[in-house]
Amino acid sequence: MKNDHSTDDTQWPLWEVFTQKKSGAPHEHAGNLHAADAEMALQNARDVYTRRNEAVNIWVVPSKHIVASSPEDAGPFFDPANDKIYRHPQFYEVPRAVKKRARSRT
Amino acid sequence: MDEKQKLEHFQHKIDNGEKIEPKDWMPDRYRKQLIRMMSQHAHSEIVGMLPEGNWITRAPSLKRKLTLLAKVQDEAGHGLYIYSGTETLGVCRKDLIDQLLEGKAKYSSIFNYPTLSWADIGIIGWLVDGAAIVNQTMLARTSYGPYSRAMVRICKEESFHKKQGHEIVAKMADGTPEQQKMVQDALNRWWWPTLMMFGPHDSDSPNSAELMQWGIKLKSNDELRQSCIDRTVAEAHAMGLEIPDPDLEFNVETEHWEHGDIDWDEFWNVIKGNGPMNHERMKARRKAHDDGRWVREAAEAYARKKKLRSEKAS
Numbered sequence: 001m002k003n004d005h006s007t008d009d010t011q012w013p014l015w016e017v018f019t020q021k022k023s024g025a026p027h028e029h030a031g032n033l034h035a036a037d038a039e040m041a042l043q044n045a046r047d048v049y050t051r052r053n054e055a056v057n058i059w060v061v062p063s064k065h066i067v068a069s070s071p072e073d074a075g076p077f078f079d080p081a082n083d084k085i086y087r088h089p090q091f092y093e094v095p096r097a098v099k100k101r102a103r104s105r106t
Numbered sequence: 107m108d109e110k111q112k113l114e115h116f117q118h119k120i121d122n123g124e125k126i127e128p129k130d131w132m133p134d135r136y137r138k139q140l141i142r143m144m145s146q147h148a149h150s151e152i153v154g155m156l157p158e159g160n161w162i163t164r165a166p167s168l169k170r171k172l173t174l175l176a177k178v179q180d181e182a183g184h185g186l187y188i189y190s191g192t193e194t195l196g197v198c199r200k201d202l203i204d205q206l207l208e209g210k211a212k213y214s215s216i217f218n219y220p221t222l223s224w225a226d227i228g229i230i231g232w233l234v235d236g237a238a239i240v241n242q243t244m245l246a247r248t249s250y251g252p253y254s255r256a257m258v259r260i261c262k263e264e265s266f267h268k269k270q271g272h273e274i275v276a277k278m279a280d281g282t283p284e285q286q287k288m289v290q291d292a293l294n295r296w297w298w299p300t301l302m303m304f305g306p307h308d309s310d311s312p313n314s315a316e317l318m319q320w321g322i323k324l325k326s327n328d329e330l331r332q333s334c335i336d337r338t339v340a341e342a343h344a345m346g347l348e349i350p351d352p353d354l355e356f357n358v359e360t361e362h363w364e365h366g367d368i369d370w371d372e373f374w375n376v377i378k379g380n381g382p383m384n385h386e387r388m389k390a391r392r393k394a395h396d397d398g399r400w401v402r403e404a405a406e407a408y409a410r411k412k413k414l415r416s417e418k419a420s
Contacts, residue, residue, distance in 0.1 A: 011200040012406065014193070031190045031256070034199065037409035048186050051179070052263075071130045 014063040015041040017048075019055035027059050035060075120321040125251035128194040136320050137195050139313065140250055143322065144192040145202045150214035151185035152206070156390050157221040157383075158230060166224055173270050174227065180267065184260050191252035207392050215373060216303050218381030225278055225285075225292035231271015233293070233338060237300050239264045240334045249321030272341070279345040286346075293342070294350040301365065302373045304331040310370075332362055339363045 012034040018027040030049040035041035041060040050058070069077055085091050107115065112131050119126065126132055155178050162178065165171035189199050205211040216234055221227065242264060246257040278289035305311055305327040317323040325333075342349055353366030375381065 010406075011198065012402075031187055032193070033186060033190065036405040037412060040405060040409070047179075048183050051176075051183065068129065071127065 012036045012040075015045070015060045016063050016066055017041075017045040018059040018061070019045075019049055020057040021055060023056055027057070030055075032063060117319075120249045123321075125254060126249050127251045135316065136322075139317060139320070139322060140253065141192060141195050141197055143317075144188055144195075144253055145197075145205070146212050146214075148185050148188035148192060148202070149206045149211050150217065151181050151188060153213045153217045153387050153391060155181045155185075156387050157217055157219075158227060160221055161224065161227050164224070165227075170227075170274070177231070177267050177270065180263050184256075184263070187256040187259055188253075191250075191256045194252045203395075207388075207395055209379070209388055212377065214303060215376040215381065216299050217387060218376050218383045219295070219299050220383050222295070223288050223292060225275070225289040226296070228271050228274030228278060228289065229292040229296045231267050231269075232275045232341075233271070233296055233300050234303070235264055235267040235271060236338060237303050237334045239268060240330050240337070241304065244324050244330065247324055275347075276345050279347055290347060293347055297350050298368065298372075299376075301331055301335070301368055302370075302376075304328075304334070306370065306373070335363050335365055 013036075014032055015035055016032045017030045019030045020027045030045070033041065033044050033048055035044050038060060042058060045058050045060055049055070081087070113133060116126070116130075116132060116136075119130075126136075158174060158181070159178050162171060162174050165174050189202065192202060193199055202211070206213070221230070239261065242257050242261050246254055246261050248254045248257065275289055275293075278285040308314060308326045308328045311327055314323065314326055318326070339349055339354070351366045353364075355364050356362075357364050376384070379385075
């Protein structure tokens with residue numbers, strides 16, 4: 001993407017915007033925007049993505065700093081997790097009575 | 107994987123209702139169609155600010171003025187969400203905007219009609235935005251992830267747009283004889299251009315089949331138009347307004363309102379740039395862009411200065 005022009009009146013750098021819906025919630029990707037600097041990116045993010053109190057906190061990150069895994073390599077990349085079903089609780093069997101008691105307690 | 111397998115895998119994902127994301131493999135045509143559709147959609151949101159912005163200083167009350175300001179601001183936001191989404195396809199936003207300013211890009215034909223009275227603002231919210239919602243609700247389920255997410259956000263905000271317009275129209279339809287006449291006149295002028303917003307009949311829409319196969323569109327132009335008409339006619343009648351179509355008739359078997367012939371010559375004429383306001387809209391858009399140049403340059407100079415200062419300090 002051609003984001004780093006040096007002439008005047010050109011496109012400002014691209015920033016990715018992450019918003020936190022409420023305190024304690026994770027930041028989620030909301031979209032992106034162009035801004036000349038970090039301060040303006042925050043203000044623009046507020047005006048573009050949170051006009052109706054959609055967030056209590058915003059992160060902005062220059063898009064060029066985002067590193068993403070590639071979809072074509074998703075198979076081998078995530079492979080280490082595929083054959084480790086023992087990482088899930090469903091892998092284990094426990095006596096029924098214990099299960100029941102656990103449920104009645106909650 | 108060779109091209110054929112990639113294409114099969116791609117189609118399989120779409121048929122399964124999975125979303126296509128920016129870095130996923132996609133056919134060139136899919137990318138091109140999306141860039142065309144999304145950039146036109148973004149331009150429409152931006153140009154759509156003009157007919158309404160026209161009435162901000164003349165809104166009849168402070169409440170209406172605040173509402174209209176918020177609505178026009180939303181339209182700017184909608185344009186930005188969709189430009190953002192379009193950029194994920196590898197195009198540069200500046201190029202898209204230059205295409206619009208140079209008159210090479212298309213935008214919705216509806217914005218090339220003038221807003222002659224305050225009633226037009228009500229009709230735009232209720233009728234035009236109502237029609238846009240029909241289309242955008244479908245697009246919220248489109249196969250391209252970034253477009254779909256932008257649409258979900260937009261649909262939430264559009265319901266405010268439609269409702270504030272509906273309120274204006276209902277108030278006027280229930281008002282003095284002059285107000286009633288004014289709002290009926292606005293409906294008469296906007297009805298047919300609104301039906302044209304959905305594009306040509308399915309039989310004359312060469313792109314439709316491909317767009318539907320790839321899950322970009324989920325319903326055809328005629329289906330969307332019909333669903334808009336059915337909804338709107340009921341609301342218009344409830345407000346005592348008359349739809350300006352002598353051939354409009356309810357079909358008891360299909361339970362649909364059947365409309366008279368649409369003047370497609372007018373539609374193509376407006377698309378080609380000869381609508382009543384095409385020239386004026388582009389002039390206003392270019393002026394806004396030129397008038398904002400010093401702000402963009404100042405912001406850039408300020409950012410440069412700050413960066414330099416922090417580099418010196420460290």
